[in-house]
Amino acid sequence: MRTVLRNTVAGQWRTVVAASLLGAAHQAGEAAVPLVIGAVVDEAVRTGSSRRLALWIGVLAVVFAVLSISGRFSIRLSERGSHRAAHALRTRLAARVLAADGGVGGRLSGELASIATGDAQRVGQVNLALPTAFAALAGLLVGAVALLRVSLVLGLLVLVATPLLLVLAHFLGKPLERRSDAEQDRAALASGVAADLVAGLRALKGIGAEDAAAHRYRATSRSSMGAAIRAARSRAWLDGSVLALTGVFLAVVALVGGRLAAAGSITVGELVAAVGLAQFLLWPLSVFSWVTGLLAQGRASAARVAEVLAAPPAVPPGSAPLPVPLRGRVELADVTSGTLRGASLTAEPGELLGVVARDPADAVSLLAVLAREVDPVGGSATLDGVPLSDLEGAALRSAVLVAAHDADLFEGTVLDNVAAGRGAEAGAMAEVLAAAGVDDVARALPGGLGAAVSARGRSLSGGQRQRVALARALAAAPPVLVVHDPTTAVDAVTEVSLASGVKRVRAGLTTIAVATSPALLTAADRVVFLVSGAVVASGAHADLVADEDYRLVVLS
Template identity: 40%
Template sequence: MKKPETRRPRPGAAILRTALRRNLGAMAAGTALMGLYQAAETAFPIALGLIVEHTMQDRSLGRLGVSICSLAVIITTVSLSWRFGMRVLQKANTTEAHRWRVRVAACGLQPVARDVDLKSGEILTIATEDADQTADIIEVVPLLVSSLVAVVVAAVALGLADLRLGLLVIVGTVAILSVLAVMSRRIGASTREQQARVARAGAKVADLIIGLRPLHGFGGNHAAFGSYRRVSTDAKRQAITVARVNGVYAGTALALNAVLAAAVSLTAGWLAFEGRITIGELVMAVGLAQFIMEPLKLFSEMPKYVMIARASAERMALVLDAPPVTSAGGELPEPGGPLEVEGVRHGTLQGVTFTVAAGEFVAIAAYQPRSAAELASVLAVNVAPGAYEGAVRVGGRELGDLAVEAVRAHLLVNPYDGEIFAGTLRTNIDPSGSGRPVDAAVEASLLTDVVALHRDGLDHPVRDRGANLSGGQRQRLSLARALAADTEMLVLHDPTTAVDAVTEQLIARNVAKLRRGRTTLVITSSPALLDAADRVLVLDSGVITAEDTHRNLLADDDAYCRAVAR
């Protein structure tokens, strides 16, 4: 007999449970204080009713003074309980949001990318807005419980005056929440779609910022802006839909709460007219009917906030629960070993095989840029070892058997479009502040003119994505960072495409000199770098077709001469 499948909890629900579980103490304190606040607020109209009742029986100054003191105690309790209760809850909320932001950021910064179909702009939205909205559950639950306390206290007080009043409050509250629970599902679905569209718009903005300069260069900025306008318009329309749904929800909640308050007031008036309740009880009932609208409104809004928190948690789960592109092994590369690529087939690569011996400086002249990019991705472990045929060995160990952190420490692949971060020249070259050979890297990459140009030197501010630097300066800054890492193996992909020929010649000599005795592989079409290499491999149509020194290839291979000569 086949066992029934057990349904696994949805990742979003698991995230919310985690947030609730580790904030139980703060939530318990906040719930107690907010419950005290609601109970004290409920006690205010009850006290007024009792004061009216006793004042009509005994009109003495002493009793009036006691009444005033009682109201003062109630007001003080309301003020202090709200102040400290919200302080506890908001501190827990902020701390929890920070935890989730750090977790999402940690996933995005892991050595191995997550297998998730999201762009960087979308992940940024998840790490900010969705993290905040998920953490709101820390406040939602205590406020929900405290609102329930107010409703229960009001129902009990009214029930003591007349059972029908208490039952009216209970039945009315259940009916209101039943109607709003159905409506909150629509809010959750609409909110999820809105968050997704806003995130896509954010990702589009990030792409535009990255490619703004080249877009201006070939006149594609208008088409790009048109594309963003369409994505942004979709997000705007969905936001309007969500606002409309929220408006209907809020209006319905307010109307139902008003109907319940009116029903309690009219019923109390009728009972007082019939002589079934006293004037003091009538004052209490009318006061509670007016007061109860606030906790009922708060109580009825909670399902909406729960659905929003659930939607945000499910979006965070897209990042947090996504498996890594590749599983990290546990072995370490042998120091002093070669870099070996054997029969690699991936994309346009059709069985690439070569070896870079320890301490050797090798250049690869790739005739097709796509092949160069795919080879760099394989070496950078951006492609899972199981996603391509063949093997890549570092220090005699295959990439799939190595810990990714160990690969990153042993083998650095610097992409042609290396990111530049907001900070300073120094923090871009040595982000960890580990005291790497920054000066030597600056000199080798010829970043010295940029450093000398500014009074702050290496502490010169750099804007986000290097907006205050030229293309050549950004490229040399990225190269300096790669050289300062001083890894045993270094792979450079087109490191000098944005610099002039004279600068390129000097950089090539400097890199060869600085990396002497270290394994270096440069994927490039630069004649200067090809000439500085110990040998050159020609990558054409996905395979290595020739191998020799740059000058011998220039003399003997016409195709090579046409491809690299400038």
Template identity: 40%
Template sequence: MVSTITAPPAPRSKAGGSAPGARALPTTPGQALAHGSFREGRGRRLAVAAACRMLHQVTEALVPVAIGVTVDRAIAPGNPGALVWCLAGTALLFVVLTSSWRIGTRLNTSVFSHGEHSLRQLLAGKVLDPLHSGTGRGPGRLLSLSTSDTRHTAGLAWVVTEQLSAFAALITAAVALVLVSWQLGATVLVATAAFMLLMHLVTTPLERRAVAQQAAAAESAHVASDLVTGLRVLKGIGAVDGAAARYREASRSSLDAAMSMARAKALFTGVSLGLSGAFLAAIAWLASTMAANGSITVGQLVTVVGLAQFIKDPMTTLAFLSAEIREKRAVAGRLSGLLAEENDLDQRASGTDVLPDGLPDDGSAVEGARGLRVASVSGSHFVVDVDAGSITGILATPATARQLIELLTYRRPLARGELSLHGHDAIDLGPEEVARHVFVSDHDGAVFSASVRENLATDSVEAALLAASGLDEVLRHLPDGLDSRIGEHGRTLSGGQRQRLLLGRALHQPQPLLVLHEPTSAVDSVTEMRIAESLDGLRGRALVLITDSPALLAICDSVVDLGAEPTALNMVGAADAQ
């Protein structure tokens, strides 16, 4: 049976360009922090949230004042009418207090959540950008960036509202104390300034340890992700103990950094609480002395003691400002560092206008240059037939096969002449255009934590292609067929079943040239023969098989041998007969 396959739609933007309406990426720590909290309309919501939370703190600071007024105006003189009015005013104060807290917290949570999501979307877009190779960062580091770092960066929204509300609370308390006694107000202001200066000195080691702890946690997540992803391979080569030792070392470093951070934070908290307690005792003693000599009333004494106890929390919050900002900048720096990386696969010369509409779908070629031309792989230069229905085999060592796959998938910057399609250099086509015509299925490709249907990555599942890949047999043993969930990284599937799923996905892709890397290395010989016969019957497009399987090489029209002499080009099979 011949499968009818059409090329996918053209890419939305030229190589090296940006899609219309694309968002500018935040490429500095400041821009990343601003994007998470203020961009895309979040600034207005954050301003309202800050106003509500400031109102909450102001009304909370006024509670001791209201109690003091009630004592002086209603309880001390024994005035029932005044007591009713005071209680009604206090009740109204609590209504405003709770309502402002609810609205402010809800808006703050919305800003934080949407900011975190937006940063994560930008990060995912950068990682998945076909013009960005993304070299140098493993899955674990990317996971840490897209979860912990985006959360901490967007967390600036909480810092802004908490610091503003703490400042509003402190000012309200200071004004109330000045109205009671200017000596008390001046004492509070001076003590607050001294407290914040001392706390800034104490937080300096805390900031350094926080940055170290985040870096160690990211490294631990990176090692853990690599270990889990490659567990099957590690078991196969007997390297589980070595990998586990590497993870234990990374985990121990992360634990040591976390314990160091916890000790520093405990020291800071202890010093903060001790100074706050001493400050409260001093204010209470001073107010009691003034009440004893008649300088202030009993109600004012209640107000002063209540405010002195209240302001220790705002003072501690303000003392953390420097540590919070430095921590956020450090995290945002890692995030913006990735977003600022150049698109190293955008290699088209500035101003070039080669193939502005991409390679024509009819496969038109530069005269005499039809086919996929590969250079500098194991020292060989060869051309692969890409006419519909052709099957070409490539025999290569694992290292050479990996080199060829990196070239065909455009995973690294190319040199001019390394790869061309129908006479058009891949650099002029760009990664998106190459991917539009060539699909490469690696034998250890990614399997997603989803259903079989979703892993096939197609809008329409064809029974003939399921049979050709041997996936139909796998589906008969799954409880829900195509809709069966296969677990994280396909852990519910055997190695052979996983490989047939990858082959089924590849056969459902629309590119006119399909490259399969060792598609049957994990299946039994009977299944391999059946798959080979099925592939031989699917002559609807060009097929390249990178394999050393005799069953697969037997169906090839020609075979390129890259495993013999480094500079030799050996064509066997049908090519020899020509």
């Protein structure tokens, strides 16, 4: 937590320092206003000198101009430091979640999104709180010095009481810090559950589980609401307590100042200045409750951000570079992982290998090993003879691309989504679009390739979405491409066309198609059949259909 907060401030230290100095100048100007007005009363109004009155009014105008400009730019710089720090944190969190070592496990995607937005913003606001706190302290010191010049008693009263008020505000903010942490935790969980329910709404309706899902979200939402109410109560208690303490303090200052004026220890102008300073001190003192609350929330959020940033990798990071030259030979030898039980298969360089799994769980386990989301419990998975676990994460991701069956599209245009692969050259893009049938998709959409795509591709049909996702994978042009059921949402004619397009575009590159599509399997150079986590047959699709189990999986 402390490291996150320290880096947040250090990353914007120039902005924070400048905002603090300008804020201090603003508060010094605010404190100077009662003094100047007191001087006007003592040296201009009392004497009746128009010249001196004009002089002090001019001084007052200059003070107002300085404090106004300083205050404006202090707020601007503080907001800039806050937003830039939050953006930097979001960037770090996104990099951690998308890291090549497998990202962060054990948290819902919506929960991670909540941490990257709400928590990052609260941590960034520390850069807003610090300049404000520094300006308030500067205002208190200037006010105290000014009061010392007016009256030693009033100045000492402020200097003694201020540290006590700060200590009390700190302790009063402790419950808010604890409850703010719980509030953010419950809110992130509710966000994660909601995101998962929305993403799987069709599936939930299909199995009639809407009521159970709604009950789960209702319970999570109520828990989040309860935590938010408790945090709000703590904030109200903090604000009310600090306001009451500062009110009592200011009342004491005004009472002491009035008694001194009545006794003749200070002049009328000095009394005006003392009362004005006492009123000015209301803001520096009252702002401490706001700053304390902001820092309490920032510390709680920083702890949650630190947990994500410090989360151990899903798989141990490798360090070996890719083999040079990279041929693209993938081999699994006696792999045990998930539902795989001693699975062995080899994809030769430039081969289109089909993989048929009787149990869909075997396919999922195989894809997890190839994507190195997990390391095999037993056996080995290698690329050109080098274990996948030894390869540096980013290098492995650039060499082996696993395109999931349920790959999401991004908000943008059709062409933006395809070009996100960034591997194919400009001249090859047309071939990729044709191979995946995206040219047909473009002709059916208003705007063609420039047609807008909503988040997760929900504005497209299932078949259109699948073809754009396939084109994106092909456009990446990795040495090894693994696709999972890329044609399940298209008709038989389109399926044959896509199978032919994949074989054409991927000629000379290793491709593994984990699928049950007869068209894809016919186009494959070789097919292996997984049963109960092990390869039981290998050969051409036309030969394997003689096996009853294989035929039931592929042709049913």
